[in-house]
Amino acid sequence: MRVDKSFLKWVGGKGRLIPQLLPHLPSGKRLIEPFVGAGNVFINTNYDSYVLADKNRDLINVYHWLRDDLAGLINTAQSLFDSDINFYEVRCRFNCNITQPFTLDRAAEFIYLNRHCFNGICRYNQKGEFNVPYGKYKKVYFPKTELIAFSNKLISRPTTLIAADFRAAIETADAGDVIYCDPPYISGTKNDIFTGYTPHKFNYPVTKLLRDLLVHAVRRGATAIVSNSNNIIVRGIFSDFEIYEIDAPRSVAANGNRQPAKEIIGVLTPDML
Ligand SMILES: C[S@@+](CC[C@H](N)C(=O)[O-])C[C@H]1O[C@@H](n2cnc3c(N)ncnc32)[C@H](O)[C@@H]1O
Missing domain, CATH: 1.10.1020.10 (Adenine-specific Methyltransferase, Domain 2)
Known part of the structure; x- marks a missing residue:
């Protein structure tokens, strides 16, 4: 399978996981990406229109x-x-x-x-x-x-760009939309679980809030797909979702460990609620 590359290097970018990820993205008119990052999913999909959002305003400015x-x-x-x-x-x-x-x-x-x-x-x-x-x-x-290819894709489809926290993009979701979420992952350690709500840190309460907003969007008729790490905490948060395991090659190995890490893809469709 041919995978188009983004012009950006991006920690957590899904470039190498595209072949495993795409089969889980259903067809639909519009793809909403609240955590668009380097846009690897955007450039490798073919929806009629897009909402691309990220809280990094420098990225959205580009x-x-x-x-x-x-x-x-x-x-x-x-x-x-x-x-x-x-x-x-x-x-x-x-x-x-x-x-x-x-x-x-x-x-x-x-x-x-x-x-x-x-x-x-x-x-x-x-x-x-x-x-x-x-x-x-x-x-x-x-x-x-890669810059030219990205620009051509942006010009060829109606695309809304949003520089904001994930809530703003999910709020736009309506019946028939597909929402793909690739947030910073939570590790399932005590630190992630027991710290309170901190909007700048993607921890347990924030991931739960993301889940709640996705469930609301699916009640409105959207389909939600989410990537995250494979641990018991994540599986607990996304227990309403159908969970698929995938092997993810690590790009930045914080601990020198280059073994494939297991990730999950969670899918929630309106008929599952
Ligand atoms: C793992 S990256 C996404 C990578 C993307 N799927 C790709 O393949 O290039 C996660 C992104 O979430 C963004 N982010 C982190 N916290 C956020 C928040 N609260 N709301 C929206 N975006 C956020 C980061 O700026 C980063 O670009």
């Missing part, structure tokens, strides 16, 4: 420019990649302009940082500053082909 001014974005990003500018100078510029979050320059800098920083990690400090160090790559690829 998608806006890809749709509205591909040539401008490619030129600005390419000249950054081709220059001998220091990584930390770009990062510093990016962090100085937090008050102007929706510019073309910022979108180009985001693509530059994604390709040059350590492992393509996207992390911000409390002040909202991007704080991932330089990745020290010998050669950095400019993903022009």
Whole structure:
């Protein structure tokens, strides 16, 4: 099966899992992705229209420019990649302009940082500053082909872009919609379970809230599909869902463990309620 690649490196990106994931996505008119990330599912599916959402507004800003001014974005990003500018100078510029979050320059800098920083990690400090160090790559690829393909896909389908918490996207779901959720996973450790509701951390209460909103959306006639880690806590939260196990190759092995990790895909359709 041919899998199209995103122009972004993204921790938790579903690129390598697409062949296992697609059979679980039913047909429908519109796909809603509340956690769109690098858009691997978006570019490898064929719905009539899309809602792409993520709480990372820098990411959604890039998608806006890809749709509205591909040539401008490619030129600005390419000249950054081709220059001998220091990584930390770009990062510093990016962090100085937090008050102007929706510019073309910022979108180009985001693509530059994604390709040059350590492992393509996207992390911000409390002040909202991007704080991932330089990745020290010998050669950095400019993903022009992938940017063009992504832009063509955005232009070819009516696509709503939302920079917000997952609630906003799920609220838009109606009868016949398909919602695919790929949230940050919860590990099932005590830390994830017993910490209280913290909107910035994806833990047990937030995952339960996600489940509740999905159940409401399915009552309205949508179908919900969710990815997560395979543990007893996740299975408990999504006990109403049909659960499928898949083997997931790890891209970033935090503990040096490169064994395949078991993930689950949960599916909830209106007839199951
Ligand atoms: C695992 S990634 C999604 C990867 C995506 N499926 C792909 O293949 O590229 C999870 C995404 O959820 C986003 N996210 C984290 N917390 C969120 C929240 N509360 N609401 C919406 N998006 C959130 C992150 O910014 C990240 O892009």
